[in-house]
Amino acid sequence: MSRKTQITAGIAVAAVLAMLIGFWIAVESAEKKSESAQKERAEAALTEFEQTPPQTLQAEPEPEEETTMPAQADAGPYNFENWEDAINAVADLVGMEIDAQIKERGDEVKDIGDYALPAYQAVRGRIWETNEFPELRKAIAPYLPGAPDNGSGRIPAEEFDPVRLAVRAGRLPGQSLKSKLTLPNGEIYYSDEKEDVAITWQRERISAEKRKALARFESARSALEARLAESPDDKAMQKKMSELLTAIERLKTPQVTRYEAFSFKGDPTHPEYKITFIDLGVIK
Numbered sequence: 001m002s003r004k005t006q007i008t009a010g011i012a013v014a015a016v017l018a019m020l021i022g023f024w025i026a027v028e029s030a031e032k033k034s035e036s037a038q039k040e041r042a043e044a045a046l047t048e049f050e051q052t053p054p055q056t057l058q059a060e061p062e063p064e065e066e067t068t069m070p071a072q073a074d075a076g077p078y079n080f081e082n083w084e085d086a087i088n089a090v091a092d093l094v095g096m097e098i099d100a101q102i103k104e105r106g107d108e109v110k111d112i113g114d115y116a117l118p119a120y121q122a123v124r125g126r127i128w129e130t131n132e133f134p135e136l137r138k139a140i141a142p143y144l145p146g147a148p149d150n151g152s153g154r155i156p157a158e159e160f161d162p163v164r165l166a167v168r169a170g171r172l173p174g175q176s177l178k179s180k181l182t183l184p185n186g187e188i189y190y191s192d193e194k195e196d197v198a199i200t201w202q203r204e205r206i207s208a209e210k211r212k213a214l215a216r217f218e219s220a221r222s223a224l225e226a227r228l229a230e231s232p233d234d235k236a237m238q239k240k241m242s243e244l245l246t247a248i249e250r251l252k253t254p255q256v257t258r259y260e261a262f263s264f265k266g267d268p269t270h271p272e273y274k275i276t277f278i279d280l281g282v283i284k
Contacts, residue, residue: 078139083153086143088168089136090160093123095169113163113172120162179265185280194272197263201280204254214251217244256282 080086097119098112126132127140142150145157158164166172178190184201191197206214224241231237266273 078136080139080143081152083143083155086140087155087159087165089140090123090127091165091168093126093133094119094162094165095171097122098166098169098171113166113176116162116166116172120160120165179263181263183278183280184259184261185283189278191263191265191276192272192274194266194270194274196266196268196273196275197278198275199261199263199278199280200258202256202258202282204256204282204284206251206254210251210255214248217248217251220244221248 078086078089080089094116098115101115101119102112127137131137141147143152143155145154147154163172163176167174167176175190177193179193181189181191181197183189183199189197221241221244224237224244228234228237228241266275
């Protein structure tokens with residue numbers, strides 16, 4: 001082999017290794033993030049008011065026919081036209097693995113979302129470690145995050161998130177990818193992954209000092225009313241009563257305090273990034 005041929009072959013091998021290393025970095029990052037994905041999506045970064053846990057998702061009814069992972073002979077051929085087709089093929093396998101786990105474990109796991117991570121790990125091992133689907137592995141390679149540009153796009157690294165794959169497979173609702181916010185007025189708001197939320201509201205309240213003054217003036221009014229009952233024509237006491245009633249009405253007017261809270265989940269550099277402003281007005 002000539003030196004030029006050796007260099008060319010070396011470059012090709014290095015490119016393949018770089019592509020696979022890039023992919024493994026992406027999927028390992030997604031896997032680490034996924035262990036707390038359910039909790040992160042369910043709790044928004046709002047420090048001003050209470051958060052509630054995500055809703056519990058019930059497992060789907062057991063299918064009438066046994067669901068099993070496809071055999072190696074059924075793995076191909078694959079003719080992906082874009083990265084969506086490629087990641088959908090992985091999601092299908094994850095969905096089948098979730099079905100198999102539900103059938104095997106039954107009610108052991110209450111939240112179907114908890115099947116997502118182990119199902120993804122099992123599928124990833126079957127594709128990239130034991131190579132049970134060589135045709136799928138070969139077909140998906142050009143669409144991996146670290147692969148050279150193929151003209152049809154590459155799979156975004158975040159698409160390897162187990163919960164996202166379960167949603168693609170139809171085993172979890174799309175709402176699983178959103179954050180559940182409990183607003184100060186008790187309403188529920190689901191924010192998108194690429195959405196920042198700014199909430200404002202006001203509350204009416206009477207301070208402790210005002211309440212103390214109000215109690216004192218109410219007591220004074222009772223005493224002044226008793227005196228006016230004895231001397232109804234006393235102009236001085238009538239003036240004092242008028243001033244006292246005005247003060248009481250002012251003290252009864254609540255102070256309005258404005259509050260703000262924010263949930264920062266979005267990526268400002270993403271094309272679909274958005275900011276939602278929610279004004280709840282005055283909360284009694």
